[in-house]
Amino acid sequence: MRCLFLLGxxxxxxxxxxxxxASSPQIxxxxxxxxxxxxxxxxxxxxxxxxxxxxxxxxxxRGFDGVAVGLYLPEEYGFLLENGAxxxxxxxxxxxKCFDPLKQLITxxxxxxxxxxxxxxxxxxxxxDGFLNIATEFPDGKLIFLHRxxxxxxxxxxMAWRHLAKSQNNYLATLDPTYAExxxxxxxxxALQFSLHSRSFLETMLLTLAESFDFHLEHExxxxxxxxxxxxxxxxxxxxxxxxxISSWLGLADRFVAPERLSAQPRKLNIDPLIQEVYAAxxxxxxxxxxxxxxxxxxxxx
Numbered sequence: 001m002r003c004l005f006l007l008g009x010x011x012x013x014x015x016x017x018x019x020x021x022a023s024s025p026q027i028x029x030x031x032x033x034x035x036x037x038x039x040x041x042x043x044x045x046x047x048x049x050x051x052x053x054x055x056x057x058x059x060x061x062r063g064f065d066g067v068a069v070g071l072y073l074p075e076e077y078g079f080l081l082e083n084g085a086x087x088x089x090x091x092x093x094x095x096x097k098c099f100d101p102l103k104q105l106i107t108x109x110x111x112x113x114x115x116x117x118x119x120x121x122x123x124x125x126x127x128x129d130g131f132l133n134i135a136t137e138f139p140d141g142k143l144i145f146l147h148r149x150x151x152x153x154x155x156x157x158x159m160a161w162r163h164l165a166k167s168q169n170n171y172l173a174t175l176d177p178t179y180a181e182x183x184x185x186x187x188x189x190x191a192l193q194f195s196l197h198s199r200s201f202l203e204t205m206l207l208t209l210a211e212s213f214d215f216h217l218e219h220e221x222x223x224x225x226x227x228x229x230x231x232x233x234x235x236x237x238x239x240x241x242x243x244x245x246i247s248s249w250l251g252l253a254d255r256f257v258a259p260e261r262l263s264a265q266p267r268k269l270n271i272d273p274l275i276q277e278v279y280a281a282x283x284x285x286x287x288x289x290x291x292x293x294x295x296x297x298x299x300x301x302x
Contacts, residue, residue, distance in 0.1 A: 001028065001110045003138050004250070006122040007131055008146035009209060010085060011156035013232035015067050016262070017146055018122045020243065022074040024256050028109060029074040029120040035175060038080055038105050058170050064163040069171055077102050078123030079175040085125055086178045089201075089208050095130020096123075099137045118250070128212035135223055143223060144246065148232035149299045150213065150286045154206050155275050158196060165192045202278045210285040217288055231293060239263075 006021070008014040022029040037046060052071055061068055078084055080101040088094050102121070109119060126134055131143060164172065164179070173180035182188045195201040220227065228249045235242040243256035283297060290297065 001106065001115060001119040002117060003106065003141040004118050004120050005126075005131075005134055005138070005141055005143045006120060006146065007127040007134075007143060008124060008148070008232075009127050009153050009157075009212065010124040011160055012124070012146055012148040012153050013235065014122055014124055014146050015065075017144075017230075017235065017242075018074050018120065019067075020239065020258055020262055021120050021246070021256060023259050023262065026116050026252055026254060026256075027118050027120050028116045030077050030105065030109070030122075031072045032069065032075040032175075033071040034105060034109070035075050035077070035079050038101060039175070054174075055171070062171050063169050064160055074120065074122065075175070076123045077105070077121050078125045080105065081123070081125075083125055084176055084178060086176060086182065088125060088128070089204050093130070094128040094208070094212070095126045095133060097130075097133055099133075103137075128208070129215050131223065131227075132219060135226065141226065142250065143227040145216075145220065145227060145229045146232055146235070147229065147293055149295050150209055150289065151279050151283075152232075152299055154209060154279055155272070157205060157209075158202060158272070158275055159270075162193075162196045165189065165196055197274070199274065199278060202274065203282065206278055206282055207285070210282065210289075213286065213289040217292060 004021075004027070006014055006018055008017075018029075021027050033048070033051070036051065040046060048071070055069060055071065058069075060070075078096070081096040082098055083091070083094065083096045106119060109115060127145070131145075134141065134143065163169075165183075168180070168183040173183065182192060220229070228246065230242055230245070239258040243258060247255045289295075
């Protein structure tokens with residue numbers, strides 16, 4: 001199977017594109033069931049019906065963003081690796097270096113019958129400073145980079161983490177033990193809630209983005225032979241054009257088609273004065289990145 005990596009900062013639209021591409025019969029993907037089984041190797045086998053029942057009790061979405069969940073819907077491979085999303089703002093490097101658990105899962109998927117030739121793999125953590133690691137570990141792989149205006153990414157990250165810090169998201173807790181442990185500890189939980197409303201921590205989050213975009217400006221050209229770059233805003237305006245571009249780039253005979261159930265539905269987030277102030281104070285850090293991708297200082301309406 002040939003690996004197709006989808007990379008973008010958290011809250012840049014990668015989940016939507018992940019689901020769009022995974023809906024194609026030409027694409028295989030890592031599912032929630034795959035990740036859950038891999039995480040519990042050496043433990044008693046999971047009961048499929050019990051897992052489905054637990055999902056049903058939580059509702060039909062992840063909760064914090066309305067994204068649908070299910071046993072066989074696409075999920076991120078990053079839950080299998082050493083670096084997850086929970087503490088990404090406090091460590092350097094951010095991304096993963098050891099991909100052995102992922103390679104084990106890829107081998108299992110390739111051994112299944114009637115698998116499509118392309119395996120779609122997504123993990124936002126490896127966008128920040130890890131795509132060169134992926135290119136080294138998977139030299140025959142292809143990489144799709146999805147970019148979004150930095151203010152939109154920053155604001156959405158803050159709002160998503162505030163939601164996740166308010167009360168435990170049981171879906172995420174089944175995949176990320178670090179998150180589950182933090183939410184089970186009252187002191188850690190309160191500290192997290194406080195930090196997400198503090199200027200200093202929001203600055204840390206924003207500057208993490210700035211550092212990652214600088215890294216892309218410096219290194220993405222090194223992967224021109226195996227990578228393609230898209231903007232989330234363009235994909236929202238014309239999903240078919242974006243999917244056609246990816247199909248042509250991959251040399252596929254059949255074009256990807258966006259299912260109606262996955263039509264673009266951008267959500268308008270509430271304006272938080274602190275988020276706006278922090279971004280405005282550091283907007284200069286994104287000037288080169290904005291020019292590179294044709295973004296103005298402020299967001300353009302979708």
